[in-house]
Amino acid sequence: MTHKARGGRLVGTEALARVEGEGAMYVEIDGDEVRDVRLDIYEPPRFYEGFLRGRAWSEPPDITARICGICPVAYQMSACAAIEDAFGVDAGDPIRRLRRLLYAGEWIESHTLHIHFLHAPDFFGVDSGIELAAIDRPAVERALELKKLGNRIVERIGGRAIHPVNIRVGGFHRLPTRREIAETREDMARATDLAEAVVDWVSRFDFPDFETTHELVAVQDPAGYPVLGDRIVSDRGLDIAVGDFDDHVVETHVPHSTALHAHLVERGEYLVGPLARYSLASAALAPRAAAAARAAGLGTRCRNPFRSIVVRAVETLHACEIALDVVEDYIEPPAAHAVVEPRAGVGHGVTEAPRGLLYHRYAFDAEGTITDVSIVPPTSQNQAAIEHDLWHFVEDNLDLGDDELRRSAEVTIRNHDPCISCATHFLDLTVVRS
Amino acid sequence: MTRPRVAVWKFASCDGCQLTLLDREDDLLAVADAVDLVYFLEASSAPDDGGDFDLSLVEGSVTTPADVARIAEIRRRSRSLITIGACATAGGIQALRNFGDVRELMSIVYATPAFLDVLATATPISDHVAVDFELRGCPIDGTQLVEVISASLAGRRPVIASHSVCVECKLAGNPCVLVASATPCLGPVTHAGCGALCPGYNRGCYGCFGPSDSATTGPLTEVLRATGLDDAAIARLFATFNAWAPGFREVAVAAPGGEQR
Numbered sequence: 001m002t003h004k005a006r007g008g009r010l011v012g013t014e015a016l017a018r019v020e021g022e023g024a025m026y027v028e029i030d031g032d033e034v035r036d037v038r039l040d041i042y043e044p045p046r047f048y049e050g051f052l053r054g055r056a057w058s059e060p061p062d063i064t065a066r067i068c069g070i071c072p073v074a075y076q077m078s079a080c081a082a083i084e085d086a087f088g089v090d091a092g093d094p095i096r097r098l099r100r101l102l103y104a105g106e107w108i109e110s111h112t113l114h115i116h117f118l119h120a121p122d123f124f125g126v127d128s129g130i131e132l133a134a135i136d137r138p139a140v141e142r143a144l145e146l147k148k149l150g151n152r153i154v155e156r157i158g159g160r161a162i163h164p165v166n167i168r169v170g171g172f173h174r175l176p177t178r179r180e181i182a183e184t185r186e187d188m189a190r191a192t193d194l195a196e197a198v199v200d201w202v203s204r205f206d207f208p209d210f211e212t213t214h215e216l217v218a219v220q221d222p223a224g225y226p227v228l229g230d231r232i233v234s235d236r237g238l239d240i241a242v243g244d245f246d247d248h249v250v251e252t253h254v255p256h257s258t259a260l261h262a263h264l265v266e267r268g269e270y271l272v273g274p275l276a277r278y279s280l281a282s283a284a285l286a287p288r289a290a291a292a293a294r295a296a297g298l299g300t301r302c303r304n305p306f307r308s309i310v311v312r313a314v315e316t317l318h319a320c321e322i323a324l325d326v327v328e329d330y331i332e333p334p335a336a337h338a339v340v341e342p343r344a345g346v347g348h349g350v351t352e353a354p355r356g357l358l359y360h361r362y363a364f365d366a367e368g369t370i371t372d373v374s375i376v377p378p379t380s381q382n383q384a385a386i387e388h389d390l391w392h393f394v395e396d397n398l399d400l401g402d403d404e405l406r407r408s409a410e411v412t413i414r415n416h417d418p419c420i421s422c423a424t425h426f427l428d429l430t431v432v433r434s
Numbered sequence: 435m436t437r438p439r440v441a442v443w444k445f446a447s448c449d450g451c452q453l454t455l456l457d458r459e460d461d462l463l464a465v466a467d468a469v470d471l472v473y474f475l476e477a478s479s480a481p482d483d484g485g486d487f488d489l490s491l492v493e494g495s496v497t498t499p500a501d502v503a504r505i506a507e508i509r510r511r512s513r514s515l516i517t518i519g520a521c522a523t524a525g526g527i528q529a530l531r532n533f534g535d536v537r538e539l540m541s542i543v544y545a546t547p548a549f550l551d552v553l554a555t556a557t558p559i560s561d562h563v564a565v566d567f568e569l570r571g572c573p574i575d576g577t578q579l580v581e582v583i584s585a586s587l588a589g590r591r592p593v594i595a596s597h598s599v600c601v602e603c604k605l606a607g608n609p610c611v612l613v614a615s616a617t618p619c620l621g622p623v624t625h626a627g628c629g630a631l632c633p634g635y636n637r638g639c640y641g642c643f644g645p646s647d648s649a650t651t652g653p654l655t656e657v658l659r660a661t662g663l664d665d666a667a668i669a670r671l672f673a674t675f676n677a678w679a680p681g682f683r684e685v686a687v688a689a690p691g692g693e694q695r
Contacts, residue, residue, distance in 0.1 A: 017479035020449045044446040044497040044552055046528040050539035054689075055670060062640060066527050066675065069450020069573060109457075117456060117477055128478035130466040140463070148459035159635050160628075161457055162450040162573040163642070166635045174636040336636070410479070 018118040020070050020419040027394055037391040049373045057342050057368035065163045073106040074353030076167040082360040083169045086347025089340055094333035095171040101326040102157040104319040108150025110354035111312040114417045116143035119309050122411045123205040142194055149191040156180040171337030181330050188324040195317035202313045203296035211303040214269050214385045216276035219352050224284035226277045226352045242348045245359050262381040269384040272356030274311040278302050286321035289314050305415035342368025353378055355417050379418045386416050438488035438587050441473035445494025445501050446528050450573040451519035452476055452493050458576050487512045489586050495521040495556040509563035514586050517559045520572035520675040524644050528556040529678035570625045572642040572675035595626045598646040599639050602630035611638050616661045623649035645681030
C-alpha cells in the first residue's frame with residue numbers, strides 16, 4: 001500500500017504480519033521530513049479489567065492466561081505474585097524454583113517461535129518460517145525440536161502448553177512426579193545443545209547499525225537474571241518497589257496517536273524486554289549462555305533492536321540451563337501450594353514475560369472478591385519506544401524506495417516482538433481508515 | 435496436483451488456537467507440504483492474494499462492525515469454513531459483555547470510550563455465517579486440529595467425540611474428584627477433547643471445551659451446591675470461556691454483575 005499524500009509519501013501496511021495480534025503501521029513522509037509515525041492497533045478490546053471485577057481471588061490465574069495464547073504463563077505468574085502480595089502469602093523457595101522451571105519452558109518456546117518463525121524470515125528475505133525451511137531446513141527442524149522441548153516443560157509442569165491448568169495462587173494444584181522431573185532433565189540436556197547452536201546461527205546474520213536511546217527497565221531478580229522479583233530497576237538509576245509502579249508509570253496520549261502510551265514520570269519513554277534484561281543483567285547469565293553471548297559478539301550491553309534476535313537466543317540457552325539446574329537439584333516443596341487466606345487490600349506483582357516486564361495489580365475486599373484490576377503488558381510499555389525507533393529509522397533511511405522502506409520499517413517493529421493481543425485489552429484504539 | 439489452499443483468520447481472541455497449529459512441531463512441515471498455507475498472518479507476511487480458499491480456519495469472536503463484513507467475505511471465498519476454539523465457537527470470555535452493558539465495561543478499562551468502535555456483543559462465527567464444523571476448546575487440542583484439517587480436505591466428517599469429560603476421566607482411570615473429594619467439577623456437562631486434564635491435576639474441570647452435546651446443567655448445579663458452593667460461585671464457574679454457549683449461558687447469567695442483566 002503506497003499512496004502519494006500531500007506531495008509526500010505515505011508508506012504503511014494495512015496489516016502487520018508475524019506479530020501476535022492485529023495492528024498496522026502508518027508512516028507519513030513529506031520531502032526530507034518524517035511527518036508522522038504510528039503503530040496503529042485495531043485488535044478489538046476484550047475488557048479483562050472490567051469483567052475481573054466481582055470475581056474471586058482464585059480466578060485470575062485461569063482467566064488472565066487467556067489474554068495471551070503465546071505467554072499465558074507470564075499472566076499466571078504475575079497474577080499469582082500480585083495476589084500473594086495482597087494476602088501476605090510467601091509461596092516459598094521450592095515453589096519459586098518450580099515457577100522458574102515452568103517459566104523457562106515458556107521462554108524457550110516463545111523465544112524459539114519468535115526467532116525462527118516471526119523474526120528470522122526478515123533476515124532471509126522470505127515471508128515465513130515455512131519458506132525459510134526451503135532455504136535452511138535443518139535450522140527450522142532444530143527450531144521445531146527446541147520449541148517442542150520448551151512446550152513439554154509447560155505441559156508437564158502446567159498440564160498443557162497453552163493456558164496451563166496446574167497453576168494456582170500459592171503454587172500448584174499438584175506437584176510434578178519424579179518421572180516428570182527426570183524426563184525434563186533428559187529434555188533439557190538435549191535442549192541446551194540445540195539452543196547453543198541457535199545462538200551461533202543467529203549471530204551470523206547481518207545487522208544494521210542502529211541503537212535505541214531509551215531507558216531500559218526490568219525486574220530485579222534476587223536469584224540472578226531477571227524472571228521473578230519485587231523491585232524494578234533501570235540502566236539510568238530507577239530502583240523502585242513493585243508497589244510503587246503506579247506512582248512512576250503514567251499513561252498518556254501522544255499527538256497523532258489514539259493509543260495510550262506508558263511513560264516513566266519525568267523520565268520519558270522506556271523499553272522492557274530482552275535488550276533491557278540483557279543490558280541490566282548480562283553478568284548474571286548461566287555459564288554456557290554467557291560464553292555463547294561472548295562468542296556471538298554481544299558486549300555486556302546491547303542497544304541494537306535488530307540484534308534482539310541474538311539476545312533472545314542467548315536467553316533461550318539461559319532458560320535451558322536454569323531449567324536443568326532446577327531439575328538436577330530438585331527440591332520437592334513441602335506442599336503443592338502455600339495456604340492462602342484472603343483479606344482486604346491491594347497487591348502488586350511483576351514478572352518477566354518473554355516480551356518484558358508484566359505488571360498486575362488487584363484490590364480485594366475482606367472476602368477476597370476483586371474490586372479493581374490493572375494489568376500493564378510489555379507491549380503497552382514498549383509502544384512509545386517502538387514508534388520512536390521507527391521514526392528515527394525512517395529518518396535515517398529516507399533514500400530507500402517505498403517497498404524497501406516499508407519492509408525495513410516492519411522489521412523495526414518485529415524487532416520488539418510486539419504482542420498486540422496482550423496490549424489491546426488495555427490500549428485505546430481506533431480503526432484505521434485511509 | 436495443486437495443493438489445497440488453506441487460510442487462517444483471526445477475530446477477537448488470544449492467538450492461542452492458531453498457535454496450536456505452530457505448536458504441532460512434529461506435523462507442521464508435513465502439513466505445510468500437504469497444503470498451501472496461503473494466508474496466515476501470525477506466521478507469514480504473504481499478503482492475501484484475493485483468491486478463494488478450500489479451507490478457512492477461523493479463530494476469535496465477532497466484536498466490531500468491521501468483523502461482521504470481514505467474516506461474510508471470508509465465508510464467500512471459502513469452500514469450507516471451520517471455527518477453532520471457544521471464542522469462534524461460543525464467543526469466548528469477551529462474550530461476558532453480552533450479559534451486561536458494554537458501555538460500563540468500556541468506561542472501566544478505557545479513558546476515552548468514545549474512540550472505541552465495538553459492538554455491544556461478542557458473538558460466535560455461526561451467528562453470522564454458515565459454519566461447516568466447530569472445533570471446541572480454550573485452547574483447542576492439536577491432535578483434533580490436525581484431524582479436522584485432514585477430514586475437511588478429504589471431504590469426510592471429522593472423527594471428534596461429542597461425549598462429556600466424565601467419559602474421558604473414566605477412560606483415563608482418574609478417581610472422580612467430585613465424588614472422592616467434593617471438588618466442584620464441570621466434567622459431567624463439558625464437551626470432551628482435553629483428555630480429562632484437570633482431574634489429573636487434582637482439580638475440577640472448569641469447562642474450557644464448553645457444553646457437551648447432551649449437557650443438562652440442572653442436576654449438576656444441585657451436586658455443586660452440595661459441595662458447598664453458593665449460587666454466585668456456581669454461576670461464576672459457568673461464566674468463563676464458554677459463558678455464552680447455550681447450556682452454560684442459563685447458569686452463567688447469575689454471575690457477578692447479574693443484577694444489571
